[in-house]
Amino acid sequence: MKILATYNIKGGVGKTTTATNLAYLAAWEGYRTLLWDLDPQGAASFYFRIKPKLETGVRGLMRKKSALDEAVKATDFEGLDLIPADFSFRNFDIAASDTKQPAKQLLRLLRPISSEYDLLIIDSAPSISLTSENIFYAADMLLIPLIPTTLSVRTYYQLLDYFRKRPAQHLKLLPFFSMYDRRRALHREIMRTLPNEFREILNTSIPNAKKVERMGLERAPVVHFAPQSKPARAYRKLWAEVEKKF
Amino acid sequence: MKILATYNIKGGVGKTTTATNLAYLAAWEGYRTLLWDLDPQGAASFYFRIKPKLETGVRGLMRKKSALDEAVKATDFEGLDLIPADFSFRNFDIAASDTKQPAKQLLRLLRPISSEYDLLIIDSAPSISLTSENIFYAADMLLIPLIPTTLSVRTYYQLLDYFRKRPAQHLKLLPFFSMYDRRRALHREIMRTLPNEFREILNTSIPNAKKVERMGLERAPVVHFAPQSKPARAYRKLWAEVEKKF
Numbered sequence: 001m002k003i004l005a006t007y008n009i010k011g012g013v014g015k016t017t018t019a020t021n022l023a024y025l026a027a028w029e030g031y032r033t034l035l036w037d038l039d040p041q042g043a044a045s046f047y048f049r050i051k052p053k054l055e056t057g058v059r060g061l062m063r064k065k066s067a068l069d070e071a072v073k074a075t076d077f078e079g080l081d082l083i084p085a086d087f088s089f090r091n092f093d094i095a096a097s098d099t100k101q102p103a104k105q106l107l108r109l110l111r112p113i114s115s116e117y118d119l120l121i122i123d124s125a126p127s128i129s130l131t132s133e134n135i136f137y138a139a140d141m142l143l144i145p146l147i148p149t150t151l152s153v154r155t156y157y158q159l160l161d162y163f164r165k166r167p168a169q170h171l172k173l174l175p176f177f178s179m180y181d182r183r184r185a186l187h188r189e190i191m192r193t194l195p196n197e198f199r200e201i202l203n204t205s206i207p208n209a210k211k212v213e214r215m216g217l218e219r220a221p222v223v224h225f226a227p228q229s230k231p232a233r234a235y236r237k238l239w240a241e242v243e244k245k246f
Numbered sequence: 247m248k249i250l251a252t253y254n255i256k257g258g259v260g261k262t263t264t265a266t267n268l269a270y271l272a273a274w275e276g277y278r279t280l281l282w283d284l285d286p287q288g289a290a291s292f293y294f295r296i297k298p299k300l301e302t303g304v305r306g307l308m309r310k311k312s313a314l315d316e317a318v319k320a321t322d323f324e325g326l327d328l329i330p331a332d333f334s335f336r337n338f339d340i341a342a343s344d345t346k347q348p349a350k351q352l353l354r355l356l357r358p359i360s361s362e363y364d365l366l367i368i369d370s371a372p373s374i375s376l377t378s379e380n381i382f383y384a385a386d387m388l389l390i391p392l393i394p395t396t397l398s399v400r401t402y403y404q405l406l407d408y409f410r411k412r413p414a415q416h417l418k419l420l421p422f423f424s425m426y427d428r429r430r431a432l433h434r435e436i437m438r439t440l441p442n443e444f445r446e447i448l449n450t451s452i453p454n455a456k457k458v459e460r461m462g463l464e465r466a467p468v469v470h471f472a473p474q475s476k477p478a479r480a481y482r483k484l485w486a487e488v489e490k491k492f
């Protein structure tokens with residue numbers, strides 16, 4: 001099982017939008033796909049019309065009283081399952097810190113289900129806490145949406161600095177431009193210059209498009225309800241580029 | 247000392263932009279103002295050109311080995327001080343959970359400095375963890391930026407639901423529309439209908455404007471470098487409306 005996580009310390013950059021669209025595309029292409037909504041906010045669960053579970057979880061999972069596969073739900077889409085958001089995960093850090101290997105709890109929880117899926121995508125809240133450390137241990141790749149603004153780019157430098165001090169050799173960083181607006185000079189400027197500094201930035205960028213905001217009304221990925229739209233075509237290109245990195 | 251916190255479980259909605267502009271305006275009007283950058287990302291510290299402190303903090307503060315006033319820095323602006331971001335605060339939840347009153351640690355840390363300032367503004371990361379509970383205990387008002395989209399509005403319902411189960415009688419909720427774009431039908435629709443449902447939504451809204459994204463380049467609040475711009479005028483109106491609620 002390949003594990004991909006959408007991640008950025010910065011909020012509102014397109015993590016959930018990317019996770020839901022790529023999960024849909026992977027399942028469409030035949031990967032047995034699981035999407036884990038690790039954000040207590042539960043936006044990914046909302047997009048797949050699955051009610052987040054309330055207050056069952058994180059302590060029971062940490063104390064080995066329950067297993068992750070009990071939480072898995074099927075979505076409306078063939079080959080795509082979801083572990084819905086669980087509000088008790090807002091205290092994941094505290095629950096994990098009481099265990100013997102606090103940073104490896106996600107890895108432990110995933111082991112029993114790893115043979116059932118080809119791909120796991122993790123969506124999480126913007127943070128750099130013990131929860132993030134768990135994600136860094138478990139994931140093979142981090143998909144990092146960057147809005148081409150000074151503030152959002154700054155968090156990429158912070159992340160690189162974090163990994164300089166706490167190396168994670170196994171982890172591939174895949175930054176890409178998200179929600180870009182060609183009318184903004186700042187966006188054009190950063191998109192022109194940053195790829196010279198960081199070779200790892202993906203070729204595919206996702207434009208800022210009204211259709212994406214409709215995902216909240218349609219409660220579905222944009223690649224499902226508007227497959228010929230500009231953002232949907234961009235997400236298909238992004239998926240093709242990410243798949244090559246497997 | 248009045249305590250105001252910008253807050254939303256959703257990321258990227260304008261929490262930091264609002265905190266930095268209102269802190270500047272409050273100091274300009276003569277309030278002895280302190281801005282606390284409680285987000286390990288340190289965006290507010292970046293806007294005031296103050297280097298975040300690295301790894302000194304959160305454990306020393308919780309074990310009463312150091313006091314908050316040792317961390318206070320002056321900004322370039324008269325009457326405005328800042329407690330810079332501290333990367334160790336990414337483990338605030340774990341550090342606070344080891345104390346006798348985990349949810350009241352912020353309140354405890356602030357007591358010794360509360361006579362030195364008229365207003366404290368807290369900016370924090372999007373979360374709903376023990377850190378947020380600390381903010382809810384300490385603050386008088388929560389200033390809640392809402393982008394007029396389905397997803398962002400949904401987090402306001404979640405917050406109301408959270409307070410229904412864990413009442414905080416002393417806390418005033420002040421939601422307002424942030425980063426609105428009149429060209430988007432979804433934005434216009436939500437701005438027309440939501441105020442009928444929630445009377446507490448402030449009259450002032452902040453438009454989505456390129457000038458604001460320049461704060462990252464100027465490293466200053468937009469009300470300082472572009473005082474006659476549309477977003478600056480909107481932030482002055484917002485400040486006037488919030489001040490009336492004191």
Ligand SMILES: Nc1ncnc2c1ncn2[C@@H]1O[C@H](COP(=O)(O)OP(=O)(O)OP(=O)(O)O)[C@@H](O)[C@H]1O
Nearest residue numbers: 011012013014015016017207208209212213256257
């Ligand atoms: N390409 C896009 N074009 C237009 N709007 C977008 C695009 N991508 C995301 N959005 C909108 O921007 C907002 C933030 O996106 P999203 O929720 O995916 O970000 P996030 O990084 O997951 O946020 P959070 O930090 O709250 O988890 C959402 O309202 C979403 O609809």
Ligand SMILES: Nc1ncnc2c1ncn2[C@@H]1O[C@H](COP(=O)(O)OP(=O)(O)OP(=O)(O)O)[C@@H](O)[C@H]1O
Nearest residue numbers: 010011257258259260261262263453454455458459
């Ligand atoms: N009124 C506005 N017009 C245009 N851009 C804006 C506006 N307000 C905020 N922004 C931009 O949107 C991005 C998010 O804003 P900001 O960082 O203030 O949000 P936040 O809620 O603090 O994010 P986080 O969840 O990461 O802490 C920033 O790049 C900022 O420049």
Ligand SMILES: [Mg+2]
Nearest residue numbers: 015016039043
């Ligand atoms: Mg998200």
Ligand SMILES: [Mg+2]
Nearest residue numbers: 261262285289
């Ligand atoms: Mg912020």
